[in-house]
Amino acid sequence: MAVWIETADVLDIKDRGFRRVMGGNARMDFTFKPEDGWSTRTGVGSGKYVSGSDLPKLIYVRWQSLAEAQTYEVVIEIPEATRHSMLKPERAYCRLNDRVIDNYRTYVTIGLAPGGVAQTWLRGVCLGRIKVTRTVGRIVPLGPDLGRSSVGYLPLEPESQAYIDAHGIPYGAW
Template sequence: MSNIHKSFFIIFCLFVSACSTESQVKSQRLNEWTISTISPKYYTVRGDILLIVGESKQGGWRGMIGKTTMESESPLSWDGGERFHSGYSINSDELPASFYIRWHSLANKKTYNKTIKVSEDIRNKMREYHEMRCGFNNGLYPYKDNILLGLAPDGMISVFLNGTCFDNELQFKVQAVEYKVADDFVYPELSEEAQAYVDEHGVPVGIW
């Protein structure tokens, strides 16, 4: 094979390889994502409603009715053994523009609600491809595809991004407002262990 043919062959192989890699990345583009919730240990919350508006503003999704969220490993932090906690998976390449959440805090028998905007910066972070592998099978999980909401009993919401291979990354905090429920609404009871902890330590404010 002449040097010219060799050079052409090498360039062709590199071109095919680059196209193949680009095709794989495009075929793996983010088309499924999650909004999930977590509460501090013992400060149990019950999800009431989650309304999500897509970035095209043409439609959205609804979930979370009657959902008891997972809890963190500590009453004073958001660290947890599960990456996604109580999640709602959306099969779409359209990401959220905003969402409305309402939930019941069982520790102090209050209900909170808040509309939260999702910035273009956060959506760009979710779509960014990373060559990340993890887990027992060393699987490829390249996206920060989960918006995690830390729901505190004082109504503060900590908004994180994470993913199968990514730790919690705090994006911002926002204060929800108290929502008046019907006079005959009955809050579910805490577990005996959680109630004992709350009776001893109370419901702190401003630590989450």
């Protein structure tokens, strides 16, 4: 299901804030059925590097669930154990270059779903994902852009709308 990310802000372990590190359109992989939950191919998508930051402590995300025409916000706490694992290299076979490499899990990926669900994973190049947290955000009563939007919610892509028309929103799948 498609979402519009209004803002994603990061607070690192040195209490430095990095605002609007991500924004814009994001959508799930449609090579699977949404009622089956998260795709096994969750990647880094159109993510951004947070240059100059240390390890993440908190991530704030405010987004519009286009399937529901609802705005949510969530604060995701990154556990200390997760941050520790980001510093530890892991050996993995890399199909990209057909070699065994040592690499780090440096990508924090956040899946956003109807109902305000924010699922967080940690992954790295040639390293599979590890589930970090599952958090349910709260509804933002002011709506899109904190009530400053004269446009309202964006329309769904035809593929998403057709799925919802046929099956409804699969709440609980995420």
